[in-house]
Amino acid sequence: MKVTLLRKISVATDICVFELASADGSPLPAFAAGAHIDVHVDGFVRQYSLCNRPSDKGVYRIGVLRDPVSRGGSVAMHALDAGTSLEISSPKNHFPLDEQATHTILLAGGIGITPLIAMAEQLREQGRPFELHYCTRDPQRAAFRERLAEAGLAERTHFYFDSEGADARIDLARVLRAPQDGKHAYVCGPAGFIDAVLAAAAGAGWPAQNVHREYFGAAQPGANADANGAFQVTLASCQRVIDVPAGMTIVEALRAGGVEVPVSCEQGVCGTCITRVLSGEPDHRDLYLTDEERAANDQLLPCCSRSRSPMLVLDL
Numbered sequence: 001m002k003v004t005l006l007r008k009i010s011v012a013t014d015i016c017v018f019e020l021a022s023a024d025g026s027p028l029p030a031f032a033a034g035a036h037i038d039v040h041v042d043g044f045v046r047q048y049s050l051c052n053r054p055s056d057k058g059v060y061r062i063g064v065l066r067d068p069v070s071r072g073g074s075v076a077m078h079a080l081d082a083g084t085s086l087e088i089s090s091p092k093n094h095f096p097l098d099e100q101a102t103h104t105i106l107l108a109g110g111i112g113i114t115p116l117i118a119m120a121e122q123l124r125e126q127g128r129p130f131e132l133h134y135c136t137r138d139p140q141r142a143a144f145r146e147r148l149a150e151a152g153l154a155e156r157t158h159f160y161f162d163s164e165g166a167d168a169r170i171d172l173a174r175v176l177r178a179p180q181d182g183k184h185a186y187v188c189g190p191a192g193f194i195d196a197v198l199a200a201a202a203g204a205g206w207p208a209q210n211v212h213r214e215y216f217g218a219a220q221p222g223a224n225a226d227a228n229g230a231f232q233v234t235l236a237s238c239q240r241v242i243d244v245p246a247g248m249t250i251v252e253a254l255r256a257g258g259v260e261v262p263v264s265c266e267q268g269v270c271g272t273c274i275t276r277v278l279s280g281e282p283d284h285r286d287l288y289l290t291d292e293e294r295a296a297n298d299q300l301l302p303c304c305s306r307s308r309s310p311m312l313v314l315d316l
């Protein structure tokens with residue numbers, strides 16, 4: 001979709017909100033909290049969560065942290081001026097709220113607030129119980145302070161600033177101390193923050209399916225960083241065998257063989273390329289699948305994952 005950047009608003013240190021409207025005035029597709037869009041900018045494609053109220057019609061708002069050490073997309077975004085034309089995808093949602101939850105705990109680390117503030121707004125509008133825990137390095141890096149001060153959000157929002165010392169840090173064991181069947185937790189932020197939340201939730205006995213997370217940034221190569229050897233994939237529909245050499249991803253090898261798998265982030269984050277595995281043992285390198293999904297070994301993200309077995313049979 002073609003959109004126009006209406007406004008760029010600074011909301012915290014190094015964080016701007018970009019307000020986008022359709023270029024031809026047509027309505028933008030509706031979305032639910034947790035959704036993201038792909039944004040094409042300067043040859044980059046980046047995923048950004050929608051941070052406006054899902055009930056707001058007519059505009060999409062995304063919050064972008066300017067990160068000079070990232071791969072360049074956020075720096076290119078921050079260089080844009082109002083009036084710029086951009087291309088975006090329709091909203092996709094791999095991080096939806098559970099509509100049956102009896103209580104929802106939202107845990108944001110830094111720019112991870114963007115999908116979670118939309119969730120907080122949606123839960124407030126629906127009159128459902130929730131709490132929001134928002135951790136940043138210092139108060140100047142906490143975005144959306146005005147919105148979070150509104151009635152219905154202020155009394156449910158807890159801020160934690162690293163700059164205020166160890167006592168001001170979040171006590172995850174306390175926040176997550178009482179799992180229940182109907183309680184759901186959502187975490188978004190840097191990988192270290194997410195891993196700490198997942199560990200605390202597991203330690204407190206939370207069922208894995210009640211703890212939802214969304215990473216941003218590149219997939220980690222993990223323990224098998226050196227195990228980038230060659231293997232083969234078979235396309236189940238035609239039994240064609242394709243070599244995946246060392247240093248090439250499955251998606252790249254398939255593309256070289258004339259087989260296109262839809263991709264977006266190509267970093268194992270967004271889930272767009274998810275593919276069923278019919279046999280063989282994947283070497284999961286993504287940040288998208290849950291531990292249970294990885295253990296089942298019946299799907300993989302071929303933009304980054306590889307194979308532990310010499311052959312993977314894919315449902316392609």
Ligand code: FES
Binds near residue numbers: 270273
């Ligand atoms: S393209 Fe995003 S996970 Fe593969």
